[in-house]
Amino acid sequence: MIAPATQADDAHALHGECERCRPALYKIALLQLRDHDAAEDAVQETLVAALEGIARFRGQSTIKTWLLSILRFKIIDSLRARAMGALSTGVDAEADLGDFDALFDDEGNWAEPKSYWRGPEADYEEVEFFRVLEICMERLPENTARVFMMREFLELETPEICERACVTAGNARALLYRARMSLRECLDKNWYAASGASVARTRGHSS
Amino acid sequence: MSDPLTCRDTTVLVSAARERTLTAAEIGGLKGHLDWCKRCQAAREQFEILFRSVERYLHGDTPEMKDRGSV
Numbered sequence: 001m002i003a004p005a006t007q008a009d010d011a012h013a014l015h016g017e018c019e020r021c022r023p024a025l026y027k028i029a030l031l032q033l034r035d036h037d038a039a040e041d042a043v044q045e046t047l048v049a050a051l052e053g054i055a056r057f058r059g060q061s062t063i064k065t066w067l068l069s070i071l072r073f074k075i076i077d078s079l080r081a082r083a084m085g086a087l088s089t090g091v092d093a094e095a096d097l098g099d100f101d102a103l104f105d106d107e108g109n110w111a112e113p114k115s116y117w118r119g120p121e122a123d124y125e126e127v128e129f130f131r132v133l134e135i136c137m138e139r140l141p142e143n144t145a146r147v148f149m150m151r152e153f154l155e156l157e158t159p160e161i162c163e164r165a166c167v168t169a170g171n172a173r174a175l176l177y178r179a180r181m182s183l184r185e186c187l188d189k190n191w192y193a194a195s196g197a198s199v200a201r202t203r204g205h206s207s
Numbered sequence: 208m209s210d211p212l213t214c215r216d217t218t219v220l221v222s223a224a225r226e227r228t229l230t231a232a233e234i235g236g237l238k239g240h241l242d243w244c245k246r247c248q249a250a251r252e253q254f255e256i257l258f259r260s261v262e263r264y265l266h267g268d269t270p271e272m273k274d275r276g277s278v
Binding site for chain 2: 021024028061062064065067068100103104107108109110114115116117119123126127129130133134137149151152153157158173176177180181183184187188
């Protein structure tokens with residue numbers, strides 16, 4: 001039996017925790033929506049919905065995970081209802097993958113020696129690792145980031161991505177490829193090379 | 208897919224596999240290439256770390272990150 005005072009304390013603590021997640025929610029909303037006002041609105045609606053439904057938070061996940069799932073539904077709703085997903089100009093340039101030519105030789109083999117990664121291990125490493133990942137995601141070109149987030153955050157299937165983003169299937173595929181290749185390269189340069197978390201191994205190379 | 212895959216082809220397939228089920232021929236080609244190509248084995252591990260990390264980030268499964276402010 002929970003005393004009423006404890007319930008009130010819990011509600012107060014949950015309220016505070018929701019507020020503390022606001023910057024993290026805003027960053028993810030901005031990656032998706034690429035518009036300050038739209039991102040703030042989506043976060044505000046998420047927090048209002050969360051506080052109204054806080055009795056439904058059962059604590060199986062963290063507050064942040066729960067809030068992100070609400071944010072996901074809010075953004076999907078607005079994409080469907082308000083047709084907010086259409087990409088801006090410059091899609092064809094972002095879909096031109098010629099800038100990855102430098103990574104490969106004429107025969108399509110990797111041109112650079114590969115580095116071997118290991119995952120971040122200690123907690124302090126993880127904090128830094130996710131900060132670098134976040135910066136790498138913010139650096140993605142706008143249309144690339146939006147299509148990538150439609151797939152990886154909203155978990156939309158390709159036909160719906162094409163419909164909401166008003167983009168051809170070929171261009172959607174190209175932007176998703178650009179996002180993944182760019183993020184891999186960005187982490188390689190800014191986390192693995194910089195932190196020494198890349199384990200340079202010489203054994204086992206066949207070429 | 209009779210032509211052997213290049214390393215570049217394998218990166219396209221590893222990306223495509225996030226959206227769709229690869230065909231048997233694509234899976235066969237990918238496996239065949241990864242069997243011997245150390246560089247692509249390393250790249251595939253990198254992509255796997257990347258995909259797992261992006262999932263964790265977007266699901267809020269990250270350690271406490273203080274707001275780094277505006278950069």
